[in-house]
Amino acid sequence: MLRSVLRASTTRLGVTGSRFCSSAADKLVITEVDDKTGYATVTLNRPPVNSLNLELLTAISETLDDLQNNKSRGMILTSSSKSVFSAGLDIMEMYKPKVDRMKEFWSTLQDVWFKLYGSPFPTVAAINGHSPAGGCLLSLCCEYRVMCQNYTIGLNETRLGIVAPTWFMASMRNAMSRRDAEMALTLGTLFTTDEALKVGLVDEVATSKEDAIAKATAFLDKFKKISPQARSMTKQALRSKDIMELEDNRTQDIDLFVYAVTQPKVQKGLEMYLEALKAKSAK
Numbered sequence: 001m002l003r004s005v006l007r008a009s010t011t012r013l014g015v016t017g018s019r020f021c022s023s024a025a026d027k028l029v030i031t032e033v034d035d036k037t038g039y040a041t042v043t044l045n046r047p048p049v050n051s052l053n054l055e056l057l058t059a060i061s062e063t064l065d066d067l068q069n070n071k072s073r074g075m076i077l078t079s080s081s082k083s084v085f086s087a088g089l090d091i092m093e094m095y096k097p098k099v100d101r102m103k104e105f106w107s108t109l110q111d112v113w114f115k116l117y118g119s120p121f122p123t124v125a126a127i128n129g130h131s132p133a134g135g136c137l138l139s140l141c142c143e144y145r146v147m148c149q150n151y152t153i154g155l156n157e158t159r160l161g162i163v164a165p166t167w168f169m170a171s172m173r174n175a176m177s178r179r180d181a182e183m184a185l186t187l188g189t190l191f192t193t194d195e196a197l198k199v200g201l202v203d204e205v206a207t208s209k210e211d212a213i214a215k216a217t218a219f220l221d222k223f224k225k226i227s228p229q230a231r232s233m234t235k236q237a238l239r240s241k242d243i244m245e246l247e248d249n250r251t252q253d254i255d256l257f258v259y260a261v262t263q264p265k266v267q268k269g270l271e272m273y274l275e276a277l278k279a280k281s282a283k
């Protein structure tokens, strides 16, 4: 039984007892809390591909605040798209950018990473579609990943001629062996679901979104008999080195992002990548 849509984007909505409040489907992030389990399903909802622009990142950040303030028992992150979990960062935020917005964009991505990677409540990604780059990062911030068959996932930044920030790399290293992470990051590998399972980038394979949600729920259920405080302190202790590293370097990290992305060579690369994407989608 779904109790409520906690928050959809920035608007707090009322309790309905049914699946969605009237306008929730139009929002960037839809949160539904299960009455029985207390688990929140957070659905990314920015068609066509959930590319992460400033507005979507802000909505995710606010959602994570809500869940923390409401002492959530657990979160399942998924997508409303039939074939894409998230296409990663919105390339339009990086192509011919306005520097002020770009800084806010990056700072908001950092916020999302801090809140998700360091969340006190347990988190699972139900990856029901392709999940390149920033999409993969969101799933890596979660503690467990269940992925539907026949999609791709990975940190493919080098394929775009860009370098994934160290905290992206740390998130991947937290899930996979150092050796596999190094190979994946330097090659910019986009793994198929089965390949991702083999290297430990995902934990389970699902046959459908429903199956992914069921498996994600089963993972969250494992913590029923574990003290939430002991659980979250253990998680945060294990992740604290990565978190402190970015906390200590937030401003430099933003400056580096702005510097790297505004390089003419990178701008040219992004332009060509965008053209290739558009040509593909026009076919």
Ligand SMILES: CCCCC/C=C/C(=O)SCCNC(=O)CCNC(=O)[C@H](O)C(C)(C)COP(=O)(O)OP(=O)(O)OC[C@H]1O[C@@H](n2cnc3c(N)ncnc32)[C@H](O)[C@@H]1OP(=O)(O)O
Residues within 6 Å of the ligand: 048, 049, 051, 083, 084, 086, 087, 088, 089, 090, 091, 092, 130, 132, 133, 134, 135, 156, 157, 162, 163, 164, 165, 256, 257, 260, 261, 274, 277, 278, 279, 280, 281, 282
């Ligand atoms: C120091 C700098 C560090 C920066 C770190 C960067 C991290 C990132 O996340 S960069 C983004 C990397 N993302 C990708 O490489 C994914 C690109 N997209 C795809 O490969 C595919 O779109 C897909 C597999 C995710 C989905 O394929 P499909 O369902 O076939 O959809 P289309 O390719 O037809 O795309 C529909 C529509 O969306 C536009 N689009 C796709 N991805 C992005 C994106 N990341 N940003 C902005 N726009 C994107 C695509 O161009 C199509 O647009 P229209 O032609 O206008 O319909």
